[in-house]
Amino acid sequence: MQFIETRGNDGKNPAAVPFSEAILNPRASYGGLYVPESLPDMSIGFLSEYLQSDYKTLAFALLKAFEIDIDDELLHKALERYDRFDDPNNPVPVVGIEEDLYVSELYHGPTRAFKDMALQPFGVILSTLAKRRNERYLIMAATSGDTGPATLETFKNRENIKVTCLYPEGGTSDVQRLQMVTEDAPNLKVIGVKGNFDDTQHALKELLSSETFREELRKRDLKLSAANSVNFGRIIFQIIYHIHSYLELVRQNVITLGEEIYLVVPSGNFGNALGAYYAKKAGLPVRKILIASNANNILTDWIRKGEYDLRGRCLIQTESPAMDILISSNVERVLYDKFGPERTRELMEALSKEGHYSLTPEELKSLQEDFDATFSSDEEGEKIIARYAERGYLMDPHTATCLKAYRELRREPLATVIYSTAEWTKFSRTVARAIGIAAETDKEALDAVSRKLGVLIPKVISELFNKPIVHTTVVEKEEIMQEMLSFL
Numbered sequence: 001m002q003f004i005e006t007r008g009n010d011g012k013n014p015a016a017v018p019f020s021e022a023i024l025n026p027r028a029s030y031g032g033l034y035v036p037e038s039l040p041d042m043s044i045g046f047l048s049e050y051l052q053s054d055y056k057t058l059a060f061a062l063l064k065a066f067e068i069d070i071d072d073e074l075l076h077k078a079l080e081r082y083d084r085f086d087d088p089n090n091p092v093p094v095v096g097i098e099e100d101l102y103v104s105e106l107y108h109g110p111t112r113a114f115k116d117m118a119l120q121p122f123g124v125i126l127s128t129l130a131k132r133r134n135e136r137y138l139i140m141a142a143t144s145g146d147t148g149p150a151t152l153e154t155f156k157n158r159e160n161i162k163v164t165c166l167y168p169e170g171g172t173s174d175v176q177r178l179q180m181v182t183e184d185a186p187n188l189k190v191i192g193v194k195g196n197f198d199d200t201q202h203a204l205k206e207l208l209s210s211e212t213f214r215e216e217l218r219k220r221d222l223k224l225s226a227a228n229s230v231n232f233g234r235i236i237f238q239i240i241y242h243i244h245s246y247l248e249l250v251r252q253n254v255i256t257l258g259e260e261i262y263l264v265v266p267s268g269n270f271g272n273a274l275g276a277y278y279a280k281k282a283g284l285p286v287r288k289i290l291i292a293s294n295a296n297n298i299l300t301d302w303i304r305k306g307e308y309d310l311r312g313r314c315l316i317q318t319e320s321p322a323m324d325i326l327i328s329s330n331v332e333r334v335l336y337d338k339f340g341p342e343r344t345r346e347l348m349e350a351l352s353k354e355g356h357y358s359l360t361p362e363e364l365k366s367l368q369e370d371f372d373a374t375f376s377s378d379e380e381g382e383k384i385i386a387r388y389a390e391r392g393y394l395m396d397p398h399t400a401t402c403l404k405a406y407r408e409l410r411r412e413p414l415a416t417v418i419y420s421t422a423e424w425t426k427f428s429r430t431v432a433r434a435i436g437i438a439a440e441t442d443k444e445a446l447d448a449v450s451r452k453l454g455v456l457i458p459k460v461i462s463e464l465f466n467k468p469i470v471h472t473t474v475v476e477k478e479e480i481m482q483e484m485l486s487f488l
């Protein structure tokens with residue numbers, strides 16, 4: 001399988017590249033992204049073949065179906081990282097919380113968020129390729145709280161790899177920040193930025209396409225890649241759990257093979273939702289993908305009105321900070337898939353130059369065939385957390401946004417999977433407040449919630465508070481490149 005570019009080819013990049021090239025050098029022509037030139041068939045035949053398979057077997061089959069140029073031995077080695085999850089036999093439990101409502105818990109990995117699902121195996125593949133080729137890489141990451149910890153965890157101490165991780169200072173929970181600033185390895189640099197997530201991601205994208213930066217890296221014998229979902233190496237692993245969740249419903253006798261379901265995806269950079277879209281396109285019986293947002297509801301407007309409009313919008317800091325994003329990377333891959341490279345380039349250029357674009361009525365209709373969307377305020381989210389905590393199910397504020405989407409957007413009484421993207425422990429102050437506990441710090445909140453509800457705090461979270469802080473750098477946006485170069 002070859003990978004092609006969302007905004008067309010500029011004649012300087014190769015017209016198509018294998019998977020290994022797309023992940024090692026994710027810079028596509030005109031600032032675009034790499035996408036697979038086609039999708040494998042993962043409809044009923046594939047689903048029935050892997051109905052009884054465990055997660056790793058299913059994952060291996062999917063990666064093979066994409067015909068990626070990674071050998072079987074390396075794929076197996078990468079997938080072994082799921083053995084480090086809470087239950088190696090079932091890294092993604094799918095739990096019923098109402099008669100037809102199931103939560104796919106994607107947070108049972110080492111950093112307690114869904115980013116581990118992709119970044120754990122992705123880190124093994126990318127760093128092994130770098131070593132085999134005798135090449136050294138700088139891996140950049142921009143994070144609103146979950147990608148950062150998972151990137152640092154997967155790449156720490158890996159040979160031939162250096163990582164710089166940008167996070168918005170004050171824009172994450174304390175636990176998320178501690179997960180990053182206490183991660184101690186000589187190949188890691190964590191940089192707080194005075195700005196918001198969009199600023200950090202903008203810097204990452206600029207640097208990815210900057211010749212000056214590349215030249216500086218060449219002098220240091222380094223090549224450049226990224227750990228965010230702009231890298232297709234992330235997305236491929238984010239298709240698997242949608243298929244797994246569907247098969248789990250069949251195994252749990254909730255549906256029969258072939259029955260349609262709804263998927264509800266809390267969304268920021270849209271990688272998780274794109275994984276669901278690709279799964280649907282490849283044949284997974286999904287009626288619609290329901291997109292849940294917080295007050296930064298730009299995706300709601302895009303899907304409901306066909307307007308992607310940054311004008312007059314400011315990023316709002318919410319209790320679900322991983323979704324505090326206005327410039328959502330993977331929307332572009334959906335545009336490409338539906339409308340082709342010329343139109344994608346036109347729309348993305350309009351967004352960057354004029355701050356907005358509008359879809360035509362036909363384009364909007366096509367988008368709405370696959371997606372619907374809504375958003376929740378923090379207050380609505382807290383009420384949901386409280387209601388389900390009373391019934392014995394504890395969820396984090398990102399997961400809570402899915403419940404409104406489920407109630408508001410589900411048109412048919414079909415079984416529904418909502419995705420739980422992070423463990424409550426990463427957002428304990430919000431969860432504590434929701435259940436009536438006032439806590440000043442994440443530590444106090446964790447202990448109080450744990451005592452009140454009898455829930456455990458994983459060691460990886462509780463020990464964060466005793467670890468020394470090793471990354472203290474905070475810079476202005478304009479200083480990011482220089483700070484990275486000083487580290488390198």
Ligand SMILES: N[C@@H](CCOP(=O)(O)O)C(=O)O
Binds near residue numbers: 144146323
């Ligand atoms: N929500 C993310 C932002 C980056 O998203 P990615 O999927 O492109 O890595 C975060 O928590 O960091």
